[in-house]
Amino acid sequence: MSDDASETDEADQVGVDHPILRRMYSLSGDVEERTGIYDDWARDYERDTANLGYVGPALAAARVAELVPPDTEVLDAACGTGLVGVELAQREFTAVDGVDLSSGMLDVARQKGIYRHLAIADITRPLPAHQGGYGAVVCAGTFTAGHVGPEGIDSLVAAARPGGYTVLTVLSHIWDARGFPAHIAELTQRGAARLVDQRAGQTYHTKEPLTCWVVVLQTP
Ligand SMILES: C[S@@+](CC[C@H](N)C(=O)[O-])C[C@H]1O[C@@H](n2cnc3c(N)ncnc32)[C@H](O)[C@@H]1O
DSSP: OOOHHHHHHHHHHHHHOOOHHHHHHTTSSHHHHHHHHHHTTTHHHHHOOOOTTBBBHHHHHHHHHHHHTTEEEEEETTTTTHHHHHHHHHOOOOOEEEEOOHHHHHHHHTTTOOOEEEEOOEEEEOOOOOTTTTEEEEEEEESSSSOOOOOGHHHHHHHHEEEEEEEEEEHHHHHHTHHHHHHHHHHHHTTTTEEEEEEEEEEETTTTTTEEEEEEEEEO
């Protein structure tokens, strides 16, 4: 689902009044438009999301730390300015790579000095090969209204090594509407992933009633 009308409806369905969220949740599926908006937002992203009480990075990083030890090679997919990297560094992870569409967001992440490698990549396409694959792939805040649909899960799972985990947050409002349950069922049925668990109703923004799912998949 990437047509403009459907995704404008997504912002209405989420029903938030905050101007930044309405703008982000109303984005069309146009990747260049999304990239440009994040390039423009990069400098203020962390201030604005802190004001919203956005805790997706902490949720996702905590789940990664429950699954794998801190010497695990981790790919932070759609890493943005590096909020997940900060959370992983606090949990003593030292081998974290990041990819994102937006060079502006990556520049802010780079300044943190906590990522091993950072690169531009579209997570809906095959990701840059990494020898042996990652022990964990994490993606916070990007399976959300106006952004990436469930088809984006496939390349994340493929970037993990056999036995490696993929941890993602999915905004609750798009979970059924964008077909996440069906896509995850299809992935598991064709043997591309094993569903470890999926937790509903996780607090996503502390200052608004927004929740997410946290999904863990394992690459066979
Ligand atoms: C809401 S931000 C989340 C950033 C970070 N993971 C966090 O939790 O703060 C969404 C990020 O996804 C990136 N993004 C959106 N679509 C993408 C895609 N198809 N491939 C890679 N990055 C994408 C944007 O550039 C932006 O940095």
